[in-house]
Amino acid sequence: xxxxxxxxxxxxxxxxxxTEEGVVRAVDGITFxxxxxxxxxxxxxxxxxxSVSVMTLMGLTRGQNARFEGKAMFDGRDLIAASDxxxxxxxxxxxxxxxxxxxxxxxxxxxxxxxxxxQIRVHEPKVSKAQALDRAVDLxxxxxxxxxxxxxxSYPHEFSGGMRQRVMxxxxxxxxxxxxxxxxxxxxxxxPIQAQILDELRRLRDQTGAGIILVTHDLGVVAxxxxxxxxxxxxxxxxxxxxxxxFYDPQHPYTWGLLGSITRVDRNxxxxxxxxxxxxxSLLAPPEGCHFRPRCPHAFDRCTELPELVSRLPEAxxxxxxxxxxxERKRTLRQVGxxxxxxxxxxxxx
Amino acid sequence: xxxAAPTIEQPPPRDGSPLLDxxxxxxxxxxxxGTLIDRKVxxxxxxxxxxxxxxxxxxxxxxxxxxxxxTTLIRTIARLIxxxxxxxxxxxxxxxxxxxxxxxxxxxxxxxxxxxxxxxxxxRKRxxxxxxxxxxxxxxxxxxxxxxxxxLLTRVGLHxxxxxRYPHEFSGGQRQRIGVARALAxxxxxxxxxxxxxxxxxxxQAQVINLLDExxxxxxxxxxxxxxxxxVVRxxxxxxxxxxxxxxxxxxPAEALYTKPIHPYTSALLAAIPIPxxxxxxxxxxxxxxxxxxxxxxxPSGCRFHTRCPRATEVCRTVEPQxxxxxxxxxxxxxxxxxxxxxEIERATRSxxxxxxxxxxxxxx
Ligand SMILES: Nc1ncnc2c1ncn2[C@@H]1O[C@H](COP(=O)(O)OP(=O)(O)O)[C@@H](O)[C@H]1O
Ligand SMILES: Nc1ncnc2c1ncn2[C@@H]1O[C@H](COP(=O)(O)OP(=O)(O)O)[C@@H](O)[C@H]1O
Ligand code: SF4
Ligand code: SF4
Ligand SMILES: [Mg+2]
Ligand SMILES: [Mg+2]
Numbered sequence: 001x002x003x004x005x006x007x008x009x010x011x012x013x014x015x016x017x018x019t020e021e022g023v024v025r026a027v028d029g030i031t032f033x034x035x036x037x038x039x040x041x042x043x044x045x046x047x048x049x050x051s052v053s054v055m056t057l058m059g060l061t062r063g064q065n066a067r068f069e070g071k072a073m074f075d076g077r078d079l080i081a082a083s084d085x086x087x088x089x090x091x092x093x094x095x096x097x098x099x100x101x102x103x104x105x106x107x108x109x110x111x112x113x114x115x116x117x118x119q120i121r122v123h124e125p126k127v128s129k130a131q132a133l134d135r136a137v138d139l140x141x142x143x144x145x146x147x148x149x150x151x152x153x154s155y156p157h158e159f160s161g162g163m164r165q166r167v168m169x170x171x172x173x174x175x176x177x178x179x180x181x182x183x184x185x186x187x188x189x190x191x192p193i194q195a196q197i198l199d200e201l202r203r204l205r206d207q208t209g210a211g212i213i214l215v216t217h218d219l220g221v222v223a224x225x226x227x228x229x230x231x232x233x234x235x236x237x238x239x240x241x242x243x244x245x246x247f248y249d250p251q252h253p254y255t256w257g258l259l260g261s262i263t264r265v266d267r268n269x270x271x272x273x274x275x276x277x278x279x280x281x282s283l284l285a286p287p288e289g290c291h292f293r294p295r296c297p298h299a300f301d302r303c304t305e306l307p308e309l310v311s312r313l314p315e316a317x318x319x320x321x322x323x324x325x326x327x328e329r330k331r332t333l334r335q336v337g338x339x340x341x342x343x344x345x346x347x348x349x350x
Numbered sequence: 351x352x353x354a355a356p357t358i359e360q361p362p363p364r365d366g367s368p369l370l371d372x373x374x375x376x377x378x379x380x381x382x383x384g385t386l387i388d389r390k391v392x393x394x395x396x397x398x399x400x401x402x403x404x405x406x407x408x409x410x411x412x413x414x415x416x417x418x419x420x421t422t423l424i425r426t427i428a429r430l431i432x433x434x435x436x437x438x439x440x441x442x443x444x445x446x447x448x449x450x451x452x453x454x455x456x457x458x459x460x461x462x463x464x465x466x467x468x469x470x471x472x473x474r475k476r477x478x479x480x481x482x483x484x485x486x487x488x489x490x491x492x493x494x495x496x497x498x499x500x501x502l503l504t505r506v507g508l509h510x511x512x513x514x515r516y517p518h519e520f521s522g523g524q525r526q527r528i529g530v531a532r533a534l535a536x537x538x539x540x541x542x543x544x545x546x547x548x549x550x551x552x553x554x555q556a557q558v559i560n561l562l563d564e565x566x567x568x569x570x571x572x573x574x575x576x577x578x579x580x581x582v583v584r585x586x587x588x589x590x591x592x593x594x595x596x597x598x599x600x601x602x603p604a605e606a607l608y609t610k611p612i613h614p615y616t617s618a619l620l621a622a623i624p625i626p627x628x629x630x631x632x633x634x635x636x637x638x639x640x641x642x643x644x645x646x647x648x649x650p651s652g653c654r655f656h657t658r659c660p661r662a663t664e665v666c667r668t669v670e671p672q673x674x675x676x677x678x679x680x681x682x683x684x685x686x687x688x689x690x691x692x693x694e695i696e697r698a699t700r701s702x703x704x705x706x707x708x709x710x711x712x713x714x715x
Contacts, residue, residue, distance in 0.1 A: 045551040046522075160642050190415035191579045195622040195638050217551060220581075223631045224624035243628045261556035265581040265623045266630065268605060272563070273585065275556035279521050 004035035007179050007211040008057070013070035013080070015049075015056050017063075022284045026052040028235035029070070031309065034179060034211040039201070041214045041222045043258070044232035045280055050215045053232070054181045056080070058097055059087035074179070093123040096172035100184035102164035106156040112167055113152025116140070119174045139170040143200050162193035169200055176208065183215040198225050219262055223247065231255050234281055234291035237309055241319035251313070251321035254292045256334050290322065298325060298333055367442060368403035369540060369572055370427065374706055375400050375436035377422050381647055392647045396422040398596035399436070401673075401703035404540070409566070409573040411583030411604065413619065414593035415643055420576045423593075424542040427574070428462050429453060440540075458487065461533035465545035467525035471517040477503070477528055478513040484535035502531040507561055523554035527561065534565070540572045547582060559586060580619055584608060589679075592616050595646055595654040597705065598673065602680040610689045612682035615639075615655045653685065661686045669709035673701040687713050 015027040027049045034040050042050050055061045057072050057079050072079040075094060079087065091097075099105055107115060116136035121127055127135070133152065140148035143166040156164060165185060172180055182201065186194035202225055205212055216222060222229060222243075229246045231239045231254065239252040250256055257276035278295040287293050289304040296303070302324045311320045312327050325333070378393035397419040404410050412420050425431045427438060429445060437446045445456050464470040471480060481499040490498055500510035506527040517525055526546060533541050543562070547555040563586070565571060577583045583590055584604060591601040592615060600613040611617045618639040625631040639658045644650055650657050656666040663686065671683045676690055676698045683704070687695065695713055 045553065162642055190643075192415065192618060192622040192639050193642060195624070195636070196640070198624070199638070218624075219552070219626035220624035220631075223626045223628045247626075247628050257553055259626070261553045262626050263555075263559070263581045263585040264625060264627070265579075265584060265608070265620060266625050266627075268584065268608075272560050273556035275560055276553035277557075279523060279554065 004037065006033050007036050007074065008034040008213075009071075009073040010057070011071045011073075013053065013056065013072060014068065015052050015061060016067045018065040018067070019284075024283045025235050025286065026283060027056065028286075030230075030232070030235075030237045032230050032237065032240060034213055036178070036211050037205060037209045038227040039205060039212040039214055039225050041216060041226035041229045042232060043216060043219065043222055043229060045217065047280060047283070048232040049235040049283075050232055051183055054097075054183055054213055054215055057181065058091050058095060059084060089123075092119060093175040094177055095179045095181065096175070096177035098165070098168045098172050098180065098182040098185045100187050102161070102168045103156065105168060106164060108156050110155075111152065112140075112154050112156060112159070113137075116152075116167070116171055116174060119171045123175045135174070136170075139173055140167070142173070143167075143170045144196065145170070162189050162196065165189060165193075165197055166200065169197070169204070173204065173208075177210055179211045179213070180204065181213045181215075184217070185214070186221065187216070187218070194221075201225060219258065231258070234286055235283055236291060236322065238292065238323070239319075239321040240309070241316070245316060245319040249313075249316075249319070250334070251319065251327070251330060252292075252323045253296050253298055253325075253333075255321075257295075290324070300324070368439075369406045369408075369441060370404040371437075371439040371442075372400060372402050372423075372427065373437045373439070375423070375426060375438060376434045377419070377426050377431060378434045394646045395596045395649050396646065397426065397433075398649070399705035399707065400593070400596075400598050401436075402591055402598065402601060404572055404574065406539075407566075407570055407572055408588045409575055409586055411587030411590040412574060412576045412593060413578070413580055413583055413590060414599075415619075416578055417643060417646065418593045419596040420578075420593060421544055424462070424544060424574055424576060428460055428542055429457070430462075458536045459539045460542065461536055461538040461540070462542045462544065463526070463529045463533050463546050465548055467522060467529045467549070468517070470529055471525060471532075473517055476514055476516055480517075480528065480532055481513075481535050484532060488536060498535075502534055505534065505565070506531045507557075521554075523550050523557060526550060526558050530558075530561065530565070534569070538571070540574070543573055543575045545576050545578060548578060555582070562586065579623055580608070580616075581623055592619065595643055595649050597654050598681075598683065598703070599655065600680075600682040600684075601673075601703075602682075603678060606678060606680050610680075612676065612680065612687045612689055613684045614659050614661050614686075614688065616682075617688065618658075653683070661688075665711065669711055670705060670707055671713070672704040672708040672710060674698045674713050675701040683708070685711065685713055686715065690715075 010032050012029050012031055013027055014029055017024045017026060030053060044050055052061055068080050113136050117132040120132045120135055136152055137148045145151060145163060145166050186197050204210060226243055228242050230237045233254050239255050250259060260274040261276055276295055281287055281291060289306050293299045293303045307322045307324050309320045309322045311317045313319055375397055376399050377397040379396055381392045381394060400423060414420055422431060426433050433446055437444055440456050478499055481502055482495045485495055485498050499513055503510045503512060508524060508527055547558050575583060575586050587604045590604050590607045592599045594615050599615045611620060621636040622638060641658050644657055652668050653666045653671050656662040665685050671685050673681050673683045675681050676694055681701050692715060695715060
């Protein structure tokens with residue numbers, strides 16, 4: 001096997017928005033890479049900065065009130081510094097995106113086929129309409145849309161939510177992207193349809209070797225499809241590692257809390273669920289030091305300083321986290337297995 | 351059902367008689383076409399002959415893909431929608447056609463909590479006002495309204511000082527707590543929870559689930575808990591009902607549904623949920639169902655699931671399966687049940703909850 005090719009390298013990316021109430025630090029220094037052929041899952045609660053992070057890579061958060069710092073290298077080009085014109089060329093071609101709500105990216109007044117053909121021809125003007133039509137049908141079949149030859153003539157509203165999401169994936173595939181960004185692609189779908197869409201994403205990765213960034217809040221989805229995981233909390237990555245690392249040797253108390261509070265279909269978890277107390281901080285005035293401090297049952301003096309995202313595990317240099325606790329201490333604090341999670345299950349609201 | 355006139359005092363039901371009894375309830379929504387002349391062209395079979403009971407203090411989970419009729423069913427129980435046919439009894443009283451006056455005490459005892467706390471709270475009212483409206487209905491004296499409201503907020507884990515805030519000043523999880531406090535203000539016996547945690551983050555979901563659990567114990571509440579997947583309901587339910595296209599597919603004590611799903615649709619729902627544990631997730635075999643639920647205006651003949659079911663045979667396409675009662679109070683509507691032995695099938699009986707249009711064929715393995 002050859003060494004994996006690094007597709008994307010994000011370094012200390014920061015995004016803030018000036019608002020009437022003050023500056024929102026939506027993304028506060030995140031660093032990660034995506035390799036060809038892998039699925040990187042970004043997980044975290046709503047408002048933690050997942051969407052802003054990935055939309056920024058596509059230039060979709062650019063606006064009067066937005067400020068950016070850091071780099072995102074893709075194909076020898078810094079996506080953060082790139083001009084709008086350069087980004088337009090990359091967007092939809094080398095990097096494609098699938099959103100939670102397909103209707104937000106489909107035009108209701110054009111037929112599905114016409115929209116896929118347009119997508120192909122914008123980036124490959126030499127392709128004839130007839131050729132593009134054949135490719136559109138082929139793409140629709142690939143993502144599991146039955147009777148594709150007839151259904152190219154349908155309008156978006158004639159499709160169910162699941163079928164629209166397949167159309168979005170077909171469009172994303174139209175120009176053979178190297179990197180696919182999927183932001184909560186299955187959140188709005190019924191569970192059986194969600195499983196079908198995840199299957200399509202897996203097939204896409206295996207057949208084309210594309211890298212995928214999957215944004216989700218669902219740890220079941222993560223366990224099902226991710227190779228690596230970045231856990232975000234209040235604008236920062238608090239832990240990063242392989243699927244094994246995160247599920248079976250989690251280092252950050254927030255990750256413990258997430259794993260602990262989920263209900264499982266395969267387990268009868270009688271009694272109280274170990275909920276994370278409180279709620280995420282406002283990004284206008286986040287707490288000093290570790291952002292998780294006000295909710296963390298293990299916080300101590302040092303936590304008012306910001307811990308770096310570094311590995312504290314000699315045996316796992318690729319498994320960094322942002323927590324001051326010594327690894328030994330963590331092992332005694334955290335309960336592993338079915339009981340994984342925070343030791344206390346109190347419900348405190350402030 | 352007893353024909354005794356409803357008593358004014360509403361005594362607790364005798365042992366064994368359910369708090370809620372839903373019998374063969376159907377709700378059809380007419381579909382009209384034409385702009386000048388309203389022409390009825392068909393109907394959405396939102397709830398199509400569903401029967402179920404709820405005992406005092408019990409939690410019944412209701413699960414199924416979106417559009418299968420869960421919300422319509424509980425709104426019908428709350429009498430926010432009229433049943434097209436069938437009957438609903440609450441504490442033995444037939445409330446199916448009860449008028450405003452008769453309904454008043456029932457309205458108080460049966461409360462709803464909605465999926466979207468944002469949309470269900472009036473944005474222009476302070477929390478205090480949101481809570482005092484139902485308290486007044488309960489004839490709480492003026493001078494006690496504020497202290498009662500404060501107590502309610504404390505009860506659901508919010509600060510009593512937040513009485514003067516507006517809904518938008520709270521997070522999603524806190525708004526759902528306000529929704530629960532509003533339901534509690536009427537001192538209900540039964541709370542119908544329509545996907546109460548679906549819109550919340552997992553860590554907040556756990557908080558709200560724990561709260562509902564505590565309240566149930568403290569106040570002896572009964573719940574119907576609607577969810578779109580089978581993981582949350584496992585944690586909260588005593589029994590679980592699985593719906594598909596307006597019909598009941600399976601209903602059983604909670605544990606048995608997971609360890610011994612009899613209906614192929616239940617298995618499909620279970621298989622579709624990824625387990626948040628990579629090793630265990632990988633070691634499962636997961637037969638996924640293909641396709642999507644058909645149009646509820648023209649539901650499939652026979653068993654509604656036959657267009658997607660891996661076990662379907664000819665009889666499934668033509669005969670609607672009866673609800674068969676297996677041992678342990680486990681009911682399933684399927685011609686080819688799974689996880690039951692020949693003897694269990696032999697001993698099983700046709701449930702009176704079977705749809706009126708169901709055939710009388712006994713299931714065959
Ligand atoms: N254009 C914007 N102006 C101001 N604040 C924004 C803007 N876009 C996003 N935010 C804020 O940034 C934070 C992170 O949002 P987002 O990335 O959407 O979270 P997630 O996807 O993790 O739920 C939120 O607090 C959100 O309100
Ligand atoms: N007021 C209404 N008029 C017409 N159709 C409706 C109405 N309410 C719900 N429906 C339809 O009834 C079916 C069941 O809907 P619902 O009870 O909301 O399902 P669920 O809560 O399981 O998602 C769906 O096909 C829905 O479109
Ligand atoms: S740094 Fe401190 S507050 Fe933050 S997670 Fe670690 S122990 Fe908790
Ligand atoms: S009755 Fe037939 S089609 Fe319906 S669930 Fe059972 S086996 Fe499948
Ligand atoms: Mg988002
Ligand atoms: Mg609903």
